[in-house]
Amino acid sequence: MTVRVRFAPSPTGMFHVGGARSALQNWIYAKQQGGVFVLRIEDTDAARNKPEWTEGILSALDWIGIARGSYEGPYFQSSYAGEHRAAAQRLHEGGRAYYCDCTREDVQARTGSQYQGYDGYHRDKGLGPGEGRALRFRTPDEGETVVVDLIRGEPTFENKLIEDFVIARGDGSPVFLLANVVDDMTMGITHVIRAEEHLPNTPKQQLLWDALGVKPPVWAHVPVVVNEKRQKLSKRRDKVALEAYRDEGYLAEAMRNYLMLLGWAPSGDREIVPWSVIEEEFRLAEVNPSPAFFDEKKLRAFNGDYIRALPVEEFIASCQPWLTGTDTIAPPPWQPAEFDSAAFAAVAPLAQTRIAVLSEIVPNVDFLFLADPLIDEGAWAKAMKEGAADLLDAAIAAFEALESWDAESLKSTLEAVGAERGLKLGKAQAPVRVAVTGRTVGLPLFESLEVLGRDRTLTRLRAARVRLF
């Protein structure tokens, strides 16, 4: 039997990191089993779906390493409406489903405080189809439904506690629960690896598989992803969109490594591991069923480690989208003609060890490409205290006299200027740094001045001095 798994997102918003995690787990499982990964876009909720979300899913998957063309699909659930209806009809004809026109209020009026869902009122009334009549699945009165779940063992559900649930609405349209099963059947899915949120649906879905006469798949419900307050990650409250992380400058390799650690760990005492090791070592059965904490701080640190491990040329290439702007990344504050790739290459190794996400490259190097630095007024107020004017005067004079404009000479010169005033180097640097870069923190100062050059450095120091009069 060829293993066939599927990833079945609904295109109703940005691509959720939890979805990306499930997609990767499906992807690896298929690869390990010599199986097939199917992508199905569950687009039947016409009111909430938008084509651009589908494109977003495809490009986000591509980014994370599930490349277009390397899987089966995408299939679109909406193209299978005929199959969904036919299955509903088959269930009705086989006596496994019946029509019912009760409203919730009707049921509540009958059952009062005993209300526990639908009471089976129309089970044996033999109602035919008609406008406003929903089709309900006749669940077995006895026995249990045992779900075989690679992560959770065998969750068992008592059939008598499962209400006769709706499979097609009053207007005849099949509900998601049924469409999802019929599609999995049509596509020959053998393993359903999906988020824990769907577990409550699983016994109902398995009953549908049985009733339709097909062996149900093996299930694996991967843990819900939560924030630091142990709340399920929500798109209204938390940063959940994979695209947002991508555009902020997380590396795809770091992101997918981190996502795979949600509920699982590779062997040994390590977390940062090559993708090939993850593909080899990952075991669905080892996934911890408890909620997995998506720790953004840890991810950031992780990404910093990945950035530092890049060969410098690759780091430079990876920074390009932030140095130029793209359709989703805002352009930098300088004009394209102001950018100097040699100057960038000179400071890139210094930046590489200091930034955690690639977008941070921009505030670290903008002083090199802008005619005037962007002065952060808070930084200015902090650095330009008493004595700053005198220090700048002395620094300007000493820098003007420098024979060789290199980081080492600049450093020893400013050190001497500071010492004459009883200032340690750190204190002496502050006004110079703010005058030249506009900020209190950034790349090592003297290397920055060396790359910026004598003329531009002196111009900025003089301009700051004028401002202090």
Ligand code: GLU
């Ligand atoms: N379309 C569903 C979702 O996005 C997935 C259902 C499934 O994986 O079975 O949550």
